[in-house]
Amino acid sequence: MDIVGIDWSWNFHTCYSIEQDKVFKIKDGIAGYEKLLKTVSKDAVFVIEESFNRLGDFLLSRGKEVYLLPPKRSKEARGYHSNGVKTDSTDARCIALTYKEHPEYCIKATHDELGMLFRELLRHYRYYTDMSSRLKNKLQNELHNYFPEYARVMGNSWTDCDGRIFLLTICPDVTELRKTSDKEINRHFKANHLRYTSSLKRKVKELREKAIDWGMSKYTRDMIANVATQLLEAKREKKKITKEMEKELRKSKYNIILTLPGVGVATGMALVTAFLTHEFKNYRDFQKYCGTMPIVSQSGNFRMCRMRKNCDKKLRGILHMMAINAKKCGAWMKGYYDKKTNKEGKKPSLALRALANILVKIAFAMLRNLKAYDEELFLSSRGNKSPRLNYTTRNSIPGTKKMKKEKLSLPVSVAQTNCHLGTVSGSLSP
Template sequence: MKNYEEVVGIDVSKKTIDAYCYQAQAHREFINDIVGYKSLLKWVLKTTKGVDVFYCFENTGYYSLKLALYLSSQSIVYVEESPLKIKRSSGVVKEKTDRLDAELIARYAWLYREELEPSTVKSTSHLELGRLLALRDQLVRNNAGLKGTLKELKVLLSSPSTDVGCLSLKRSIDYQKKQIKSIEERIKDILTEDASMCKNYELLISLKGIGLVVACQLIYHTGNFTRFANWRAFSSYCGTAPFEHRSGTSIHRRKQCHYLGDRKMKSLLSMASVSAIQHDSELRLYYNRKLAEGKDKMLAINNVRNKLIARAFAVVKRGTPYVVLQQYAA
């Protein structure tokens, strides 16, 4: 990104986008649709007088995805950055407006232009996989809430089998179970249609503790294992990597995981670790050894989480399923 002479920072909201040209110090608001994107490009071309320009905006989910898809279709260079990175680089900001946000995004992109890498749109199968995983997660949470409500009603009522409320809840629970199963079948179809994702999925489920959901989440969050250079980088992303915390001679704490991380992925890895400890003899011995060393349970489970991440990256890099070495030991 070194050869660009101008950057356009874009603050994306549901209905509008605010664009700010950093060098020209010009601002304008557009509608967040195809017509607005075309007007944006015309305005930038007129304002910057044809110099090399790249665009930068925050990743805001579906709202920014529409813009990313359009810029990608026009072969325009853009950077989709984490909102947290931009916020922390802005210093103390007391005011909050869409124009100011666009200006701060443009400032960030210009200052860090030599370090930024152009973004690319994920494949259609990858995007659909992410949407289905999110929908499945929402249905599972809703179903858990309905089950809790049904359990409470059964305690309060003398005849729960004939109560209209209980019957309605049971039908809703059964229906959502069918929907969850249907989504899981569609997820399997997506994996089957993509050879690379299908191969990595088969490799991942060869690990004890990793099933359909965890394997698919790993594929989605790692960009099918292309987004992170190694397992340690992904561990840091999940919030399971320990970091040092010391200063001078007075502050010297033990290594701890940073609070910033993908909580959903961390939670799934925790459940996968508990399952792996129960069904994988090697990880069970490893976990018990950590406890014998005096580590508390959560720290030992975090060690198992990192073991699972390391194994996942290893089987994908090697291209062969995981083999339990103990069964071949003399």
């Protein structure tokens, strides 16, 4: 079996075949991809640095085996298989030899139409999310310099309200705000299908009285109005793509992921996409890919756990938010978080990552077995490893009386039957 390591780039890709022991380059495009298939054997295995691109999708669509190698692993392999020189040829060779010697370092990519659709939807969602964050920061920085009273009067979360953002497209400074009447502002709001609420009117009145004119130039006013317009457009597109994601996820058989506490549309889509586009051998590989499983370094009496950096960082960030939501709506999850922070003295970030690690394990079992989340089944499956306090019972609900534990006694017939196990003392009747 031939192993082909590929070091991809924008315009061309460098390939190394172990069977032929040669390096060759192909252009990025269908002609170059066809040349690759003609050059190597039919049963060749392709190893590429972890990044979904046209080359990987093409090979998967042709039924080829494609394995993804994290970039950090190829960097480590360069120190063993080369003299430290970094070139495209040595990178391609190191990628191929890493899979040959340590195939467990690689994750097998899979070709799934639903997974590819989810991947594209998630990519667009992340694009508009990042754009919204950048535009919010830009808008807040400009207002802090030229119109600081606006953010103070509107409140800390004013960027989450479309009406307060839209007001800046009409009146980007206090001078324009004083010139424009409430009637005219209301007319602009109605034209854009927004409500000019009474609370917003009171805040506008307060701005007209207290705000100071800092002499904002025409160019700065235009820039603030343009940034506010772009932010509103990005938020609309984000809402639109979120509805599309929810529609596609709910009509698929993987909609059971939404039954897991703390999982919303974006988190569920990210988990399902990772599950469908990779072939994980077990839940531990899934946890490693998600970045929730820590790395343990041990030597003698020294032992240290640290965060896994070689993972899907965007997915790890989403799972961090999932853990925050889960501890708010899940009883045992809140208890587990409190146990980590209060009893064990862990930092909140470490406790959230530990909680996310458990939730990822549950999500993997749900997606593999296509079964909805069952809290009773999960708690019973933990057995003696579960926390002493049953966080799902009535005792954990504030304002309820603590119930006394009842001692269970076995019937005589059961005691006689189980005495040979050494659990109950008794004598067998002849």
